[in-house]
Amino acid sequence: MKLFPALYVEKTEGSFSMRVRELALGELPPLATGNGPTAELLVEVGYSSVNYKDALACSPDGKVVRQYPIVPGIDLAGTVVESESPAFRPGDKVLATGYELGVARSGGYAKYARVPADWAVRLPEGLSAREAMVYGTAGFTAALSVLALQDGGVRPDSGPVLVTGASGGVGSLAVAMLAKLGYEAVASSGKEDMRGTLMGLGASKVISREELMTDPAKPLGRQLWAGAVDCVGGPQLASVLGTVRYGGTVAASGLTGGTLLPATVLPFILRGIRLIGIDSVYAPMEIRQRIWPLLAGAWKPSGLAAMAEDIALDEIPAAVQRMLQGESRGRLVVKL
Structure with missing residues (x-):
């Protein structure tokens, strides 16, 4: 050769x-x-x-x-x-x-x-090699996150779903998938120039990172989100946990905001929320074979x-x- x-x-x-x-x-x-x-x-x-x-x-x-x-x-x-x-x-x-x-x-x-x-x-049928790489690991991670929300009982009529770090690969693809599936996706980004792009992907609105941050002395805030796809971690994730509605689910895959989680157990034991870790590297083959046909079909953004x-x-x-x-x-x- x-x-x-x-x-x-x-x-x-x-x-x-x-x-x-x-x-x-x-x-x-x-x-x-x-x-x-x-x-x-x-x-x-x-x-x-x-x-x-x-x-x-x-x-x-x-x-x-x-x-x-x-x-x-x-x-x-x-x-x-x-x-x-x-x-x-x-x-x-x-x-x-x-x-x-x-x-x-x-x-x-x-x-x-x-x-x-x-x-x-x-x-899978319906997905070109290039489209598969538009998804890549970022899209696969986003899909695993959406699947975790669905498995946790978060439905399109459950209420708004927050996506943090929405200007990145995982976040932007999560916004597009959620919108395609009929969810009200609220995108959070620190990049003002991405607002138009995120709205174009289907976000119902775009909010700043600062709007998410709550008083660390108050571990429980207003119940805003039916679920969340978190691509940031750190203090921002701690703030998000305190504003998820009763019984909601958060899928966490990112650490750009830090690896430490300065949170309390209160959102878990008083509101019954779930925090699900998302790993795309060693995801079992049966999960991959479940996810990729969805990405080629019902979950594929236009x-x-x-x-x-x-x-x-x-x-x-x-x-x-x-x-x-x-x-x-x-x-x-x-x-x-």
Whole structure:
């Protein structure tokens, strides 16, 4: 097979480099743990995406990569070229998100990738490879959050649902999904220039981060939200918990506001609310096979394709820098 382009990241003591270079299949860095599944797929990657975890993998101080060198990219969608698994054949369209991709095993920022068959999901009918990467890990996380609300009894007629950090990938896609499903989605963002975009995605209104913050001395506030998709964490999540209606559910997936949660037990024991943690990295395959057909069908926003901008491999370094500096907007799809 000919050489193919990849974003190649190397780090040694005292040096760090990130560049697009030509690779041969034998040069793809191996799985860091060395004990992954044996049945593999060789996938010709059509598209990947840019997530915050990818930005960390492309940073010398990101602390998510387990072993260098690495080809980052925690998401990919493409076509099976070779298969060691009876579950897939050459020509099958597949996607993969999370697991060890892009941190312990070379991922989607290359024209070809080796993917354990146990990590791959067949691309569902009604979803193109590019659309799958408009979602990517961000969309999958948003969908897991919406599913947690539904499983917690939050229905479209239950009342308004808050989405914090709504200008990010998870938040913006959660707003769009909730709106598609008939929920009254209230978006919270610290980026005033995103107001029009969020309203266009279906938000009933957009509020500032400051409007969410309550007096820490008053752990219970007015009962405002039937549920919430929290992409921020920290003190803001603590404030949100104190304003969720009786029996409501909060799905938490983010930590941009901090990892500490300065909250009390009062919202839980006096209002019976639920706080559900959302992990998209190791979500069981049965959940993935449940979620992706929904994202291809009933949950698919009408404007999904327009929610992302396409970039090339050599544009990733600048894109991840903007993301780490809090300057990114919306979703970025990497076109291979």
